[in-house]
Amino acid sequence: MSSDAPLSHRVPDLGALELLLAVARHGSLGRAAKETGITQPAASSRIRSMERQLGVALVDRSPRGSRLTDAGALVTDWARRIVEAAEAFDAGAQALRDRRDSRLRVAASMTIAEYLLPGWLIALRQARPGTAVSLLAGNSSAVAARLLGGEADLGFVEGLAVPEGLDGVVVAHDRLTVVTAPGHRWARRRGPVAPAEVAATPLILRERGSGTRQVLDSALAAHGGLAEPLLELASTTAVKAAAVSGAGPAVLSELAVAEELASRRLVEIPVEGVRLTRDLRAVWPTGPRPTGPARDLLALTRT
Amino acid sequence: MSSDAPLSHRVPDLGALELLLAVARHGSLGRAAKETGITQPAASSRIRSMERQLGVALVDRSPRGSRLTDAGALVTDWARRIVEAAEAFDAGAQALRDRRDSRLRVAASMTIAEYLLPGWLIALRQARPGTAVSLLAGNSSAVAARLLGGEADLGFVEGLAVPEGLDGVVVAHDRLTVVTAPGHRWARRRGPVAPAEVAATPLILRERGSGTRQVLDSALAAHGGLAEPLLELASTTAVKAAAVSGAGPAVLSELAVAEELASRRLVEIPVEGVRLTRDLRAVWPTGPRPTGPARDLLALTRT
DNA sequence: GCTGCTCATAAACCCAGCTTATGACGGCAT
DNA sequence: ATGCCGTCATAAGCTGGGTTTATGAGCAGC
Numbered sequence: 001m002s003s004d005a006p007l008s009h010r011v012p013d014l015g016a017l018e019l020l021l022a023v024a025r026h027g028s029l030g031r032a033a034k035e036t037g038i039t040q041p042a043a044s045s046r047i048r049s050m051e052r053q054l055g056v057a058l059v060d061r062s063p064r065g066s067r068l069t070d071a072g073a074l075v076t077d078w079a080r081r082i083v084e085a086a087e088a089f090d091a092g093a094q095a096l097r098d099r100r101d102s103r104l105r106v107a108a109s110m111t112i113a114e115y116l117l118p119g120w121l122i123a124l125r126q127a128r129p130g131t132a133v134s135l136l137a138g139n140s141s142a143v144a145a146r147l148l149g150g151e152a153d154l155g156f157v158e159g160l161a162v163p164e165g166l167d168g169v170v171v172a173h174d175r176l177t178v179v180t181a182p183g184h185r186w187a188r189r190r191g192p193v194a195p196a197e198v199a200a201t202p203l204i205l206r207e208r209g210s211g212t213r214q215v216l217d218s219a220l221a222a223h224g225g226l227a228e229p230l231l232e233l234a235s236t237t238a239v240k241a242a243a244v245s246g247a248g249p250a251v252l253s254e255l256a257v258a259e260e261l262a263s264r265r266l267v268e269i270p271v272e273g274v275r276l277t278r279d280l281r282a283v284w285p286t287g288p289r290p291t292g293p294a295r296d297l298l299a300l301t302r303t
Numbered sequence: 304m305s306s307d308a309p310l311s312h313r314v315p316d317l318g319a320l321e322l323l324l325a326v327a328r329h330g331s332l333g334r335a336a337k338e339t340g341i342t343q344p345a346a347s348s349r350i351r352s353m354e355r356q357l358g359v360a361l362v363d364r365s366p367r368g369s370r371l372t373d374a375g376a377l378v379t380d381w382a383r384r385i386v387e388a389a390e391a392f393d394a395g396a397q398a399l400r401d402r403r404d405s406r407l408r409v410a411a412s413m414t415i416a417e418y419l420l421p422g423w424l425i426a427l428r429q430a431r432p433g434t435a436v437s438l439l440a441g442n443s444s445a446v447a448a449r450l451l452g453g454e455a456d457l458g459f460v461e462g463l464a465v466p467e468g469l470d471g472v473v474v475a476h477d478r479l480t481v482v483t484a485p486g487h488r489w490a491r492r493r494g495p496v497a498p499a500e501v502a503a504t505p506l507i508l509r510e511r512g513s514g515t516r517q518v519l520d521s522a523l524a525a526h527g528g529l530a531e532p533l534l535e536l537a538s539t540t541a542v543k544a545a546a547v548s549g550a551g552p553a554v555l556s557e558l559a560v561a562e563e564l565a566s567r568r569l570v571e572i573p574v575e576g577v578r579l580t581r582d583l584r585a586v587w588p589t590g591p592r593p594t595g596p597a598r599d600l601l602a603l604t605r606t
Numbered sequence: 607g608c609t610g611c612t613c614a615t616a617a618a619c620c621c622a623g624c625t626t627a628t629g630a631c632g633g634c635a636t
Numbered sequence: 637a638t639g640c641c642g643t644c645a646t647a648a649g650c651t652g653g654g655t656t657t658a659t660g661a662g663c664a665g666c
Binding site: 018070086138237 | 309310311313314317318321327339340357358359373374376377378380382383385386388389390391392393395396397400413416417419422423425426429440441485538540562565567568603604
């Protein structure tokens, strides 16, 4: 069994995966090579070594082209998901770097910067190629300060209200969900859990003062108020990790747990009659709507 | 602007991303290095070259450890998504390879193999480490044949009914959705579209005979029947690509378009009063429920 | 001040992947 | 048939990124 070496030794590198996608598109190693900016022998060798590494034949070579095998098609689909994640990474990283000479300066709260913005940036690049974007992530008041100080053209916040001095529109909704590891008592229950029981149970939470925590506090105030947390952690990731490992129930944005829910590493616990939604807003200094690149981005995010 | 070179030159490789995640976990380059199986200088150099590549400082070095910068935390979160996609790839690829001496032989339909199975395999590896799984992807009748021929221990199918000779349980639901590019006429409408209008409009579809097509045909038979397709394509991916590029409305599994919907490359068009759901089932030869590894996997997939 | 940890630097090494050059094979038109 | 186009494969040589080992330097706490 070959399953303890690091991932990077068992998964082909990004270049190889891109090449595989190009082969799937073009039906030819040579043309895929050209698109990827390498020579045909390099492509041939790279695909071959990928097949050796995976232990599976990926393409059927023939004198008039190369088509994917059945296994190859499946592998290619899985590869596409890695490449898409890499594209999101790249879009985000580029915005983080471009700081200075950017045409569009965005300030966003963490949740939005983490989960939504990379996708928007990819869409923006598609709609308006060449728009240089810079990104600054921070909490609501930091976003407001940047906008009012003229250091950002467009902001995104996730608070309950629009900060003083800003106008905004709702661009998406985020819902807080109660989640546990699949083995937890709540995960086995048939019906939903009562709000009062949630409030009375020690939970894994972000630290006091975080946006998540505020929404939760106010929603459960009517049901007896929150019990002392089981754990108070500084990042969404840490909360998620604790929940997955079975430490207890956690409350997290549905954006943060979508993947874990799909793969059943976490299970959503329905809570009776409580709506833990919060609005995600685009914001700008009070006055006319943004124009230029900011307007373009805004257009992409509207439902 | 540095945006035409291939992705692999602008995104750090998997090894570097894994190292970054390890640094985030351990708060120390040295310990991260050890976990990743390299030496401390190698880790130092690799993180440094990643910072150079991205043009952003990722970690704050201090004599008593290394913590992520704000930008570093964001980058790490994006990196985590790449690594998770790579883990799914690895789980799938390993199953594709292990063909022979496996303790659990799974046969699954394409949609399930593509979108759900890798996640299940990761969960299975976590719950029962060392279970060697082999995967064979094919349509419903191929899955049935494997099971009845004793060449597979557990199957997953997405048809309307359970194939002859098999027992099964529903493990998930899949819903077909009508989607268009954001610029399409239907995407701008306020309310839902009438089923009859969908039926009368030329759509981008999978070829006749595919599971998707069957469900759609039968659901819209009562509303005048499907018009001639605008395009008939052989793979989900091709349909998606055509829809994203604005060729017209397409009908696809919600599993297939989740990512595109989130990033607004596609928009879901609600259709009035038609439920295009189909059941995803685990199946096995008629008789007692599977035992052993198959039972373990089955347990993971139940809602 | 010593000892522990941290990270950085330097020099030598090694291998993966690249390029260029060439060959082999099959289809298709002449 | 023959020759030409495309396909992919093989071979030889180069290059560079990432690795190791060895060492140095900074700060903390006993």
